[in-house]
Amino acid sequence: MLVFDNVTLSVGNRPLFPSLSAEVSAGDTLCLVGPSGVGKSSVLNYACGFLPDDIEGAGEITLEGQAITQLPPNERQLGRLFQDALLFPHLSVAQNIAFGLAAGGSKRERLATVADALERCGLAGFEDRDPASLSGGQRARVALMQVLLAEPKALLLDEPFSALDRATRQTVRKLVFREARTRQLPVVLVTHDPDDVQAAGGRSIQLGSG
Amino acid sequence: MKVWPVTVLLACTLVPSAAGLAAAVFAGANLDALAAVLQAPGVPRAMLLSLWTGGIATILSLGLAHALVAMAVTGGWRQRLTTLSLPLLALPHLALGIGLVLVLAPSGLLMRGISPWLSGLDMPPDWHIVRDPAGLTLIFGLVIKETCFLIMALFAALAQVPVAPRLQRAASLGYGPLKGWLVTIAPSCQQQIGLPVAAVFVYGVGNVDLALTLGPDLPPTFAVILWRWLLDPSPLIQSQAHAGTVLLLVLTLFGLLGLWAAGRACRALVSAISVGGRRQRRVRPARIGLSGVAVIGWVVGGLAIVAIGLRSAGGLWRFPAVLPNGLSFTSWQSSFSTALSTLPMTAGLAVMSTLVALVLVLLGAEQVRTNPLRRQQLGQWLFVPLLLPQMTFLFGVQVLLVWIGIDGTALAVTWMHLIFVLPYMWGVLAPARAAVDPRYEQRVASLGVNRWSGWWRVTRPLLTRAMLLSCALGASVSLSLYLPTLFAGAGRIATAATEAAAAAGAGTLRLAAVHGILLSLGPLCAFSAAYGLGAVLYRHRKDVP
Numbered sequence: 001m002l003v004f005d006n007v008t009l010s011v012g013n014r015p016l017f018p019s020l021s022a023e024v025s026a027g028d029t030l031c032l033v034g035p036s037g038v039g040k041s042s043v044l045n046y047a048c049g050f051l052p053d054d055i056e057g058a059g060e061i062t063l064e065g066q067a068i069t070q071l072p073p074n075e076r077q078l079g080r081l082f083q084d085a086l087l088f089p090h091l092s093v094a095q096n097i098a099f100g101l102a103a104g105g106s107k108r109e110r111l112a113t114v115a116d117a118l119e120r121c122g123l124a125g126f127e128d129r130d131p132a133s134l135s136g137g138q139r140a141r142v143a144l145m146q147v148l149l150a151e152p153k154a155l156l157l158d159e160p161f162s163a164l165d166r167a168t169r170q171t172v173r174k175l176v177f178r179e180a181r182t183r184q185l186p187v188v189l190v191t192h193d194p195d196d197v198q199a200a201g202g203r204s205i206q207l208g209s210g
Numbered sequence: 211m212k213v214w215p216v217t218v219l220l221a222c223t224l225v226p227s228a229a230g231l232a233a234a235v236f237a238g239a240n241l242d243a244l245a246a247v248l249q250a251p252g253v254p255r256a257m258l259l260s261l262w263t264g265g266i267a268t269i270l271s272l273g274l275a276h277a278l279v280a281m282a283v284t285g286g287w288r289q290r291l292t293t294l295s296l297p298l299l300a301l302p303h304l305a306l307g308i309g310l311v312l313v314l315a316p317s318g319l320l321m322r323g324i325s326p327w328l329s330g331l332d333m334p335p336d337w338h339i340v341r342d343p344a345g346l347t348l349i350f351g352l353v354i355k356e357t358c359f360l361i362m363a364l365f366a367a368l369a370q371v372p373v374a375p376r377l378q379r380a381a382s383l384g385y386g387p388l389k390g391w392l393v394t395i396a397p398s399c400q401q402q403i404g405l406p407v408a409a410v411f412v413y414g415v416g417n418v419d420l421a422l423t424l425g426p427d428l429p430p431t432f433a434v435i436l437w438r439w440l441l442d443p444s445p446l447i448q449s450q451a452h453a454g455t456v457l458l459l460v461l462t463l464f465g466l467l468g469l470w471a472a473g474r475a476c477r478a479l480v481s482a483i484s485v486g487g488r489r490q491r492r493v494r495p496a497r498i499g500l501s502g503v504a505v506i507g508w509v510v511g512g513l514a515i516v517a518i519g520l521r522s523a524g525g526l527w528r529f530p531a532v533l534p535n536g537l538s539f540t541s542w543q544s545s546f547s548t549a550l551s552t553l554p555m556t557a558g559l560a561v562m563s564t565l566v567a568l569v570l571v572l573l574g575a576e577q578v579r580t581n582p583l584r585r586q587q588l589g590q591w592l593f594v595p596l597l598l599p600q601m602t603f604l605f606g607v608q609v610l611l612v613w614i615g616i617d618g619t620a621l622a623v624t625w626m627h628l629i630f631v632l633p634y635m636w637g638v639l640a641p642a643r644a645a646v647d648p649r650y651e652q653r654v655a656s657l658g659v660n661r662w663s664g665w666w667r668v669t670r671p672l673l674t675r676a677m678l679l680s681c682a683l684g685a686s687v688s689l690s691l692y693l694p695t696l697f698a699g700a701g702r703i704a705t706a707a708t709e710a711a712a713a714a715g716a717g718t719l720r721l722a723a724v725h726g727i728l729l730s731l732g733p734l735c736a737f738s739a740a741y742g743l744g745a746v747l748y749r750h751r752k753d754v755p
Binding site: 045052073075076077079080089090099102131132133150156 | 580647649650651652653654655656657658659660661664667668671672748750751752753754
């Protein structure tokens with residue numbers, strides 16, 4: 001379970017929104033909605049430990065009972081997806097997916113895991129491709145698999161579907177929510193799209209006046 | 211932990227700059243010696259000559275750089291301009307100077323090319339083309355080098371200016387590309403390239419490398435007079451030289467003040483032109499004229515390199531033959547052992563100073579990657595040594611090095627090279643680091659990878675080409691440094707640059723050409739390796755910068 005306990009963000013002395021308190025159970029999705037600039041993405045940045053210097057954050061976030069706001073960013077076990085897939089451009093598709101894998105295991109096992117992940121997201125045979133040659137939807141799916149193979153305990157999605165066309169958006173959205181439910185991951189989704197909220201189960205919190 | 215890379219960077223640069231300047235002023239502020247300097251034959255004229263050559267070269271280089279960049283950006287040949295500028299930028303001043311002498315002299319390649327069929331001459335004419343009293347050849351040499359430097363500075367400045375929207379807006383209001391550039395882009399760039407322009411002027415006033423080969427002789431520029439005095443064993447002349455370095459500083463500051471006033475006047479003029487309403491849509495004549503000027507500059511620069519090669523390896527070469535009478539490696543044989551003996555030191559200094567600078571710049575750039583203001587400020591501080599006349603600064607540093615007890619050692623020379631290499635490498639690497647999407651860090655962390663491992667696995671590959679290019683530039687700068695090597699090495703450290711300067715100073719052109727070739731080969735190899743490796747690495751990855 002992912003818990004936001006009285007989380008507030010402020011610029012100078014001006015709070016961006018009234019405090020945020022919410023619980024997201026395993027396999028559930030909480031949508032953060034609200035006008036641009038209200039601090040939706042900043043909540044995710046705070047959770048991940050990457051709040052910009054000009055924003056002050058307060059309040060605790062706990063993941064499976066452990067407070068995480070004081071942990072180094074790479075130990076928080078939060079998988080994050082952005083609006084653009086942000087694949088590493090110097091690596092092939094397979095290398096990108098393998099980047100998320102924990103160390104250990106034989107080369108054959110790692111290759112099999114990567115192949116299985118590509119199969120699951122419908123990109124079998126794309127191992128050696130340059131990420132730049134993929135479509136937006138394909139990139140989003142590779143990014144999801146990369147994050148999932150790192151075995152996070154929660155997913156933070158920062159408008160990951162907004163850059164995709166309608167048909168691709170539905171496909172990628174389905175894949176993301178299916179994988180999250182299968183793995184019983186709590187999900188926080190920042191979005192402007194009511195369809196996203198509906199597809200996620202309808203649970204949303206409005207940040208700021210909307 | 212958070213502050214030390216920037217602190218070390220600044221300490222490396224500012225401590226010797228401040229201490230060097232203070233030491234120079236302290237050692238040189240002797241009224242009797244100052245008076246002796248001013249009364250020495252030719253000094254007032256030499257000072258005027260320095261201001262004239264430095265000032266005119268700066269103004270011409272700046273105007274040409276602006277015009278060429280404007281034409282390149284609006285005409286779609288930006289990449290070509292960069293590719294053409296880099297080799298000339300990398301060519302050491304000394305090598306270019308030696309080459310230009312071999313091209314422009316009355317017995318040079320140009321005159322041979324038109325003799326006797328066009329000029330009707332069977333003997334070299336008695337013309338004062340090179341080392342002319344007005345310093346025109348020196349200005350020409352400076353313009354070739356500094357235009358390339360300012361083109362690069364302008365391209366870097368353009369990264370922060372929305373060029374396309376502004377030019378489109380100007381075009382939609384009916385302005386031609388050059389006028390559009392002048393009123394919408396040039397004022398924004400000017401502030402950002404203020405320091406490089408100042409550095410060009412300071413170098414123009416205080417340089418010895420080019421002035422020694424191309425500058426007038428009776429009297430020479432003020433910096434060359436000081437250089438000769440500093441090499442004189444007489445304590446009286448030495449004290450005169452020390453006082454002279456202070457005068458050179460004052461002269462440079464005076465010149466900078468004049469340049470600043472000229473800049474203000476130019477800005478007012480551009481403002482007046484901006485609201486004048488003239489559109490100046492006809493750009494063809496300007497485009498043709500500028501292309502002609504650029505072609506002349508690059509052809510002469512290219513010929514200079516060819517001429518060095520011909521002179522160093524050519525046999526008997528009577529006027530007006532265009533090519534020498536066969537090959538003769540006598541010069542190479544006689545200077546081979548000298549060249550070989552300087553090679554390890556030359557290469558060692560270049561490698562050491564470049565590697566140390568690379569580490570420092572990467573650490574510093576990492577620290578200020580998300581703060582553009584701090585990045586800009588740090589870049590400005592690193593630029594300080596380039597804004598001081600080398601003679602003044604290096605004499606002061608020499609005093610400091612003697613005091614510390616490391617003068618004349620490779621360590622001292624490496625430190626001096628580092629000071630001059632840092633601003634160039636910073637100029638290439640810091641913007642490249644800042645251009646790496648900061649969200650990669652978050653992405654890497656969300657995959658459970660720690661920051662330094664993430665840097666090594668993601669940021670480093672994305673910076674590989676910039677690192678290679680900055681290393682090539684750093685090594686080229688180090689190879690070309692003459693005065694810093696001479697002063698910090700106390701005359702005991704011999705490199706290709708010091709040997710080339712000694713040969714050029716002694717007037718032995720063939721020997722100078724041999725060293726000029728060696729001096730040119732270093733940057734050529736460094737840039738070839740950088741471009742070659744950059745092209746091979748990640749060649750199948752389209753989005754890797």
